[in-house]
Amino acid sequence: MKAINRNRRQFLKYSGVGLAGLLGLSLKQAGAAAPYKVVVIGGGFAGATAAKYLKMWGGDSVDVTLVEPKSVYYSPILSNLVLNGQSSAKNLAFTYADLQRKYRVTHKAHRALTINSGANKTVLLENNETLAYDRLIVAPGIDFKYVNDYDINKVPHAWQGGEQVELLRSQIEAMNNGDTFVMTVPPTPYRCPPGPYERACVVAHWLNQHRPGAKVVVLDANPDIIVEKESFGSRFTQYGVEYHAGVQVTQVDDASKTVTVSGAPEATYAADVLNVIPAMRAGANALLDNAGLLSGDWAPVSAKTFESTEVAGIHVIGDAQGTGVPKAGHIGNAEAKVCAEAVLNLLHGFPVYASPKINSACYSPVSTSEATWLTATYEYSTVSDSWVAIAPSKAGGAPAVSHYQEMFGWTNNLFSDTFS
Ligand SMILES: Cc1cc2nc3c(=O)[nH]c(=O)nc-3n(C[C@H](O)[C@H](O)[C@H](O)COP(=O)(O)OP(=O)(O)OC[C@H]3O[C@@H](n4cnc5c(N)ncnc54)[C@H](O)[C@@H]3O)c2cc1C
Structure with missing residues (x-):
């Protein structure tokens, strides 16, 4: 001691x-x-x-x-832009070389x-x-809580960056006109609250442009869109996204590409591309x-x-x-x-x-040129030994081209503050 x-x-x-x-x-x-x-x-x-x-x-x-x-870390942040072909896993790859060389951190792979x-x-x-x-x-x-055994190479979650995201991109690219992309939103708490809604928008926008007649179906375990409802909801309407709230995944079949959900009523959805984002735990x-x-x-x-x-x-x-x-x-x-x-x-x-503060920020692309954002700041409360939001979270409002451009400045700062 x-x-x-x-x-x-x-x-x-x-x-x-x-x-x-x-x-x-x-x-x-x-x-x-x-x-x-x-x-x-x-x-x-x-x-x-x-x-x-x-x-x-x-x-x-x-x-x-x-x-x-891993010797290479693939960022999940910005990974939805891999799905519409605007980025690639390679663009979102980071190594630990700077941490070792500049800061003398020892990396054990x-x-x-x-x-x-x-x-x-x-x-x-x-x-x-x-x-x-x-x-x-x-x-x-995070780890995932799979409802049953299935092959994640056939039904990718694409929620941890890298290979899974590239795989989902290749499945989307292989879709035909009129096909159906079905995705699920896990129950809270899960990684990146706006992320699934952002994904639905990015994929639906791409399909509208490149696969006429194809549609996106969103099966949400939560009672409603949990963040930035106005922004995502209006894009769902614009892109023709079919949205179902309050439905929990009970069965996934990788052979028939079907997902069964409980809710009112219980239903099975067939997909050409099925993207189940499972419930999460540490x-x-x-x-x-x-x-x-x-x-x-x-x-x-x-x-x-x-x-x-x-x-x-x-x-x-x-x-x-x-x-x-x-x-x-x-x-x-x-x-x-x-x-x-x-x-x-x-x-x-x-x-x-004694009084640290932390904040969160999420930028969400909703097309190839527009994004929204959401942020919240928390301060430490001695009384409850917890993080308390200083003010209600702030959102960027309607999706905008300017937000989309700012997004890359924000990610570059975050990426370099973390890995360089
Ligand atoms: C589509 C999408 C969009 C997102 N957008 C945003 C955004 O706009 N803003 C934002 O702030 N966040 C965003 N996120 C969320 C963000 O990516 C995650 O919250 C973040 O990566 C969590 O960081 P972490 O260090 O806790 O976990 P991770 O980044 O997952 O890192 C955990 C690491 O632990 C390693 N590991 C696991 N088990 C072991 C073990 N036994 N031994 C050694 N190592 C182990 C893993 O290999 C992994 O590299 C987004 C996520 C997604 C999927």
């Missing part, structure tokens, strides 16, 4: 929390004790940002190891198998390597469950530090955490910074920043 006084002296020697990074000072660690070890599981928007900022702010006082099996949070705090990787940690940050995104579910981090589908945390309320010394950020803020990449990036700052302060025996 490291003593607080030693921590304080050492931390000041290293430059003080955040100061090296924030003030751009280049202070060197001279003859210091061994650095603290932080392991980050998952290299998406939340995990990659946490790893980068831990090193940027913590300097040589901390060794950061990012455990992420293996899956984390088990977490031992006992006296010897360790993470076991699939290559049998064991990593010791002083604090652990877990950011594994990613690496078995890993988190075995570590005792879950309560239900998500990982409960203290909002101020993102430290698990179930297991001390482990923090959960991004889509997997259960504070109730939207599950999205922009806010995952913000959570990562709050968490990185808290982890450094906790390691060095300093007080944790």
Whole structure:
């Protein structure tokens, strides 16, 4: 156990929390004790940002190891533009080279198998390597709750970027005039609240232009369009999207490309292309469950530090955490910074920043040239140890060309703040 006084002296020697990074000072660690070890599981928007900022702010006082099996990360953000041919998975691909070279994050390209949070705090990787940690940050995104076994290469979800999105694009391209694209919207909470409605618009707009007579059917598990109803609803009308609310998927058949839903009445829909976006739960579910981090589908945390309320010394950020803020990449990036700052302060025996704020932002293309947006800001409430919306969420209003253009400035900032 490291003593607080030693921590304080050492931390000041290293430059003080955040100061090296924030003030751009280049202070060197001279003859210091061994650095603290932080392991980050998952290299998406939340995990990659946490790893980068831990090193940027913590300097040589901390060794950061990012455990992420993929060497290339494909962003789900903007992935609906792959479906209308405006982008490709390659355009949305990021590596961990900058994190390693510029910030000296160690990348282990293996899956984390088990977490031992006992006296010897360790993470076991699939290559049998064991990593010791002083604090652990877990950011594994989402897993899906499939209603039955089916082949996701025949019925892709295309909700995690990359190959699945390319696959769905090729299925859409192969559609004929008059064909039917059926997609489902999962029950809340799920990754990216506007995302499914955005997808319905982008696909319907493309089909209207390239496959006359083809139609989009949306089967929504929620009682209504959950965000930006005016914007998406008016485009559904314009594009002829058939929309059914309050219907839950009960059966998927990959051979006949049919999906059965409960509701009033129960019905089976036949598709030429079937895109089921299943209900979701925290990613690496078995890993988190075995570590005792879950309560239900998500990982409960203290909002101020993102430290698990179930297991001390482990923090959960991004889509997997259960504070109730939207599950999205922009806010995952913000959570990562709050968490990185808290982890450094906790390691060095300093007080944790008392009033952090985070915000979310989603841009939604609805055609090849127009988009909408939605944002919300949250502040930490000491009273309830939760994130409280400062004001009602703001939306960009009617889809516009200007929003579509701004969208790329926003994504470029987010992508580079996370991976460069
Ligand atoms: C169509 C679409 C549009 C979207 N648009 C927006 C938008 O406009 N704005 C916005 O903010 N968000 C948007 N999102 C949501 C955003 O992509 C996600 O919320 C974000 O990726 C979540 O980040 P994360 O780091 O929690 O998870 P992820 O990005 O999924 O990263 C998790 C990582 O953990 C790794 N992992 C999993 N298990 C293990 C393990 N056992 N060991 C090691 N690593 C593991 C995975 O390989 C993965 O790389 C959109 C999503 C979609 C699908």
